[in-house]
Amino acid sequence: VIDIRKLYAETGHFTFDPGYTSTGSCESKITYIDGDAGVLLYRGIPIEELAEHSDFPETCYLLLNGELPTAAQKTKFERDITMHTMVHEQLATFYRGFRRDAHPMAVMCGVVGALSAFYHDSTDIHDPEQRKIASYRLIAKMPTIAAMAYKYSVGQPFMYPKNSLKYAENFLHMCFAVPCEEYVVSPTLAKAMDRIFVLHADHEQNASTSTVRLAGSSGANPFACIAAGIASLWGPAHGGANEAVLKMLDEIGHKSRIPEFVRRAKDKNDTFRLMGFGHRVYKNFDPRAKVMRQTCYEVLNELGVHDDRLELAMELEKLALEDDYFVEKKLYPNVDFYSGIILKAMGFPVSMFTALFAVARTVGWVSQWNEMIEDEGQKIGRPRQLYTGTDRRPYVPLTARG
């Protein structure tokens, strides 16, 4: 047995950092977070400015290329993406193999992974052109794949993408239009959807992005790497939190029960946590949560929807932020705290929330994957471990095992 503690003592070359709380895994020029100050920049530009002035395709271009596009570059980029929005007809048959009540994230893990069996012309990761096509395919097809997962779950026919529509608009069309009726996407909802996509587009080395990088570091197929990212995103401690927030608000049910849940969240013998609170990096308000809260008001106002959950969420936020436990541990609402309320008002079932996150995060995943492959110093990701098992011992034959 190699005693890694001894190795460390002798060489000083071993770092034990479960959860990577203080280990940088790569260099990156894409996204910057200052968790203490509550700052998030995509390629140097504050998220608040992008949420207000940019749109998702432009943000994708920025993340992928490092600069905002000129008008001509933006038009070309949107056209290039639009060319790839359809999925192979054969891919539709995959859906029929799933139960109708399958979770959309389960379906997406399978279907996105299956893309690797369709696009053999974009898998030479050392060819920048092939990487570009793989990236465009993923960004373009993810809304189609997520919308198909939704349509399949409700038993409606799949809607083809309508390429005269903008990215977020087209996604809403594929989710909510039906062949027998005219459907016009509400500009308010399209704007809100687009903004949600911008807010979720990248977030440096979070669990799913690190998963994509780790999978990709072995030279694996890009579509399979993104499927791995989707699997990681699904967990309730990561992208699945927006779904968990809504379930928690429903469970709380009434303002009068909030103190009971806050008490439970502080109780170390109780596994309950306030979902949508806390973040590994932000020890201040998540800047995306502020934009999301504002968007939430706007969407509910415009739609004339009254949702008790918004009042409940605001009261919960207020009580938690006044509580010593949350103050001391610097637990603030994160991006997922308000997004579920907006998505629910838009008509999405709770199970689709994380799938929408995956649609938005795809550009972050592919940008980081491209950056990793371009980095000549990047090695295969291979963490070490601290072995705590038994020492070397002889094999005991079955007959001698008592």
Ligand code: ACO
């Ligand atoms: N409710 C109650 N207590 C909490 C919460 C919470 N939501 N989050 C953290 N804590 C407490 C922990 O119990 C721990 O207490 P201790 O020091 O007494 O042991 C302390 O705060 C630090 O928490 P960790 O779990 O060590 O922090 P970590 O950085 O590992 O986890 C995480 C961050 C996973 C986001 C955590 O805050 C959490 O589970 N939050 C709820 C789920 C959630 O909202 N996830 C979405 C994250 S954002 C995203 O992925 C888009």
